Every structure is written in C-alpha cells, then in structure tokens.
Amino acid sequence: MRIDIEDLHVAYAGRTVVAGAHLIAAEGEITGLVGPNGSGKSTLLRTVYRHLKPTAGRVLLDGADIGDIPPARSARHVAALPQERGGDFELTVREVVAMGRTPYKRAFAGEDATDRDVVARALADVGMAGHTARRFTELSGGERQRVLLARAFAQQPDVLVLDEPTNHLDIRHQVELLALLRTRRRTTLVSLHDLNAAASVCDRLHVLHGGRVVASGPPREVLQPALLAAVFGVRAAVAEHPLTGDPLIAFDHRSPVDGPDGAGIPMSAPSGVSGAGPGRSHR
Structure with missing residues (x-):
C-alpha cells in the first residue's frame, strides 16, 4: 500500500506545526522523515496513524482518505510505533505483543x-x-521498545509508521532493527534523528524544517553539506561508507555554523515530491 500526504496542515494549542506538507511513502519502500527538533516530524506521523486530525489537507491510503476508513479496518493496514508510549502495561511481554492481533x-x-504463530x-x-x-x-527502555515493535509486527500491517524506533536501543539492536526493516520491505514511514542511519536504511528522504518539507529525494541527493548547514545548523562532510557504500556524514563537532533559520536552504537541493520510484537498491 502507498501513503500520499497532500497539502497537510496541522495545528494545535493555537500554533501551526505542519504547514502544507506534501510527500509520498511508496509501496514497499522505506521513506524517512528527518529534520531538527520541532520541525513537525512526529506531528505529521500522528496524522497517519490517526492520533491527530489534520487542520487541512489529507492523508491517503491507496487513494482513500484514511479518515474515512473505519478504525478497525485501518488498524489491519497501518501499525504504529509512536514516541509516546502511554502508561505502563501491567501485562506480560507476550500479552503486550498479542494486543497486535486485536x-x-x-x-x-x-x-x-x-x-500464536504470528506473536x-x-x-x-x-x-x-x-x-x-x-x-x-x-x-x-530498549527492551520495551523492542516489545512494542513486535506488537506492531503482530498486526501484520501493510504500512509501518515508526517514530524514532531506534530510541533507547544499543548499537547492536539498532543495526538489527534497521536490517529487519530492510528485509521486510513493507511500506514504511519512519522518523530518524540519526542521519547516518537514515542514509543507510531509507530509499527516500523528506527533510522537514519549520513544519514544511524543504527537500525530498534519495539520501545521496538530499544529504548534502549545504542543506545540513541550512537546516540543522552544522558543518559536515559527506563521504562514502567504507563497508556499505552508503553516504556517510562526518560532523564538525568543534565549530557548528550559525543556528538554522531556513533562509539558507540551497535551491539546488531536491525539493517537493517528484515521483515515488525507488531511490536505490539495498545491499
């Protein structure tokens, strides 16, 4: 299944958080959302898994407005791992994962x-x-994260919506999770703070800044030093990873550039959404 987000606006507490976002998560691809804190990534994802209603615009699931799909039916198609975990479950690990079969x-x-087999x-x-x-x-924290991810897998969804899924995970489990996402090849919309992880796992990236999508495209095209300076306020060099060939971003931790304000976003960076073909193949 494919997700299309069309002219999405989301506001709450009197503030516009997402303003006119357009993006695509193509069928079978891993689509990443990256951007600084407060750029609107989590808010956008919450509209996809129906935790928030858009102020304007719409989220389409294979061409149907997701707001018009009965919740029980949409839950068979879309599973989420949100950042907000809710209250502590007085349940066993297995019982939590079995909730995905509801x-x-x-x-x-x-x-x-x-x-039983799925769980x-x-x-x-x-x-x-x-x-x-x-x-x-x-x-x-890391074990809880893995259990909640298993609950999402137990839903057997067509679309996975993952908000910072590598939070709390040690490096081994981060690598295993990203490898698992590549193997599954479900339509996946994922927000990531780690830009090198995003470059490794995602077929396509959408960069959010100030609630807007300011660049879109394959990681190799999007993650360029000028954009990293303009959006994230950091000096960086982009090289080739010696083991995988993916883009590898090296940050200058000694002298960041001035704080990002969006004004310097390079016009040469891919912007908007121009098609949804595969960004690249994974090794």
Whole structure:
C-alpha cells in the first residue's frame, strides 16, 4: 500500500506545526522523515496513524482518505510505533505483543493457532522470544521498545509508521532493527534523528524544517553539506561508507555554523515530491 500526504496542515494549542506538507511513502519502500527538533516530524506521523486530525489537507491510503476508513479496518493496514508510549502495561511481554492481533478478533474471541504463530514470530524477530513471561513494567527502555515493535509486527500491517524506533536501543539492536526493516520491505514511514542511519536504511528522504518539507529525494541527493548547514545548523562532510557504500556524514563537532533559520536552504537541493520510484537498491 502507498501513503500520499497532500497539502497537510496541522495545528494545535493555537500554533501551526505542519504547514502544507506534501510527500509520498511508496509501496514497499522505506521513506524517512528527518529534520531538527520541532520541525513537525512526529506531528505529521500522528496524522497517519490517526492520533491527530489534520487542520487541512489529507492523508491517503491507496487513494482513500484514511479518515474515512473505519478504525478497525485501518488498524489491519497501518501499525504504529509512536514516541509516546502511554502508561505502563501491567501485562506480560507476550500479552503486550498479542494486543497486535486485536484488529483481527471479534469481541471476546480467544487466540487461535494463527495468532500464536504470528506473536511468536514477532517476538523472535525483535529478539525477545526468551522473555515472554516477564512483566512489561520490569523491562529496560530498549527492551520495551523492542516489545512494542513486535506488537506492531503482530498486526501484520501493510504500512509501518515508526517514530524514532531506534530510541533507547544499543548499537547492536539498532543495526538489527534497521536490517529487519530492510528485509521486510513493507511500506514504511519512519522518523530518524540519526542521519547516518537514515542514509543507510531509507530509499527516500523528506527533510522537514519549520513544519514544511524543504527537500525530498534519495539520501545521496538530499544529504548534502549545504542543506545540513541550512537546516540543522552544522558543518559536515559527506563521504562514502567504507563497508556499505552508503553516504556517510562526518560532523564538525568543534565549530557548528550559525543556528538554522531556513533562509539558507540551497535551491539546488531536491525539493517537493517528484515521483515515488525507488531511490536505490539495498545491499
């Protein structure tokens, strides 16, 4: 399935947070949202998984306005890993992951063999198969993150919406998660702070700044020093990763440029959304 975001505006608490965003998450591709804090990434994602309603514009799921799709039906197609985790679950790890099967169950229906297989596979995928009986409240931040990701996998969605999915994960589990996303090849819309991770995993990037999409395209085209200076306020050099060939961004931690204000965004940077073809192939 494909996600189209058309002229999206979102405002709350009297402030416009997303202003006229246009972007595409193409079927089977990993589409990344990057930008500084407060640029509107999480707000935009919340409209896709229906936590927020747009002020104007719309989110389309395979051409249908997602707001017109019954929630139980859309939950079979779109699964989310939000930044806000809600309250602590007084449930076991397995019970939390089994919640992902809810869209497929009638009221008061019990588990069947398919549910058990799906839950077991989701737990194995995130490396938590040996922790099924532990209480969710007893887990570390990284373990909770992996369990909630398994819950999203258990929904068997066509579209994954992931807001900073590598938060709290150590480097090994970050690498494993990104590799898993590449292997699954579901339509994925993901926000990432780590630009090198975004360059590695994403087919296409959309750069947000001040609530607007200011650049779009394959990572190699988008992540250029001029844009990094204008949007993020940092000096950086972009090279080729010696192991993967992906773009590798080296930041100057000693002398950042002036704070970003958006005025210096280079006109040569890819802007807008011009098609949704594959950005590149993964190794």
